[in-house]
Amino acid sequence: MDSLRTLRDFLRWGASRFVAADLFYGHGTAGAADEAAVLLAHVLHLDLPLAPEFLDAALTADERAAVRAVLRRRVVERLPAPYLTGEAWFAGLRFAVDPRVLIPRSPIAELIESGFSPWLDEAPPGRILDIGTGSGCIAVACALAFPEAVVDAVDISADALDVAAVNVARYGLQARVRPVQSDLYAALAGQRYDLIVSNPPYVPETEYAGLPAEYRHEPGSALVSDDQGLEHPLRILYGALDHLTEDGLLVLEVGATWPALAARLPQVPFIWVELERGGEGVAVIERRVLAEALA
Template sequence: MADPANELQTVRDYLRYVCSRFSESTLFFGHGTDNVWDEAVQLVMRTLHLPLENNTLFLDARLTLTERELILQRLSRRIDQRIPLAYLLGEAWFMGLPFYVDERVLVPRSPLGELLESRLQPWLGEREPGRILDLCTGSGCIGIAAAMVFEEAIVDLSDLSPEALEVAAVNIDTHGVSDRVSTVRSDVFDTIEGRYDVILSNPPYVDAEDMADMPAEFRHEPELGLSAGDDGLEIAHRILAQARGHLNPGGLLIVEVGNSWVALQEAYPDLPFTWLEFENGGDGVFLLTAEDLETAGL
């Protein structure tokens, strides 16, 4: 059989070949892309350190043998081992920003990015948050993106996993926000001090049934960042029980619970959850104010 590295020469060749290989595979797309073409563009272009957009100038450029072999190696691992592409590249995009990722953290994919792009409006109003907490931060993408939006805010990135915090620290340095963003190891709120104007969290929320049925790609992600007991609410219960003591008056608690949102709603019939809607997809994100929690006796 002919070696593709000898027959395929240009960027255009590799985009076509990768698309063909992806199309005949049983891959799951859900870690930054949702279709064959976008996944192929990301694999080829980012392996070559080329932009994902406005890149037609390079389509007929010929690749070196080293570049060709690296694309094919990553293609093989993506298909044969079902490794999420972000781990192969060491890079994921969130809110238009690149973040370093590896198998110590989940691949960023939260709809909270869309909320941050709107500066948490209309819920924040004219207030500028002084302190923001990204609880269960993982790669740090949500908190760092918040720091980029609210340029005067002090942001804490919290996680139980020291390995995840190592990745978050890399991203803090990459984005040059170490003067305002720092990491803290904490099991939910256990070692968190002080109060915040905004608490953002994408905690583990996958229930036992969904964990058992997940596509192979998710098996490469840390279980600590996904699994949250039989009903997926193990961490959400703890957040709701303790958040009031860490919010300033008028403060916002915004938490993603995914498919577990129905069970959460049923568990707290007296809480006036605001379930947020997103133009770019995603659901199961609630917003509560400090006063909502206080009124409900939490």
């Protein structure tokens, strides 16, 4: 251990330990080296990507101790890097996160960055609903993408809403983004929206049991849905008819559960978005089309 002196030394050592421990990387990084770089940058207060001129700089004794500690926690506790750093990136924005919320990683970010083109090209939404807001990442990103819109950020978890409020305040959006504690639409009687976006629980219990250990640090209630992963998506779909405006749009993520949803509702002509940056199971459907299909 005394031979580890420079940033490069610890980057290599950390990546080697991660590979040996067979860690899982599904929360913002692509592999061991990237994961180690994220943790080193956090501890040493450096920007990513790590500047080449810093790689051979020697760390102080305190820095070496702090780096060893965080790398060991990643291995021993299997905590995803964002929970160790307290932050994650989504749609080019930095968000505070902790184990009260899922780590932001929804491919819906790609749609937000494009302004939900082509579906909303002619009429930007005035009212937006984010169901299952968690950290508030989708709500905040939507508010920034549509500066004239107001957003209701709904979650059943009061703990999650506390985290969302931190992120809403971080971007100065308190006047336009409203955290609401609600079981889906329960607290939204009479409210209608031009755009409803949701990344709800959709993982079947049987699949959850086989997920890598890193996922077990996230709130299970934000991942698991009964009825083969379809309970929450189906409630959102049917409830959307009462909460979308006449020309409103629903964007619903169901990930790998999409074949089950398509099979359950074969009459619904979902548009399954082709995502350039990876991911699957993001459906887009207009209210009028949904109403006709579910009639």
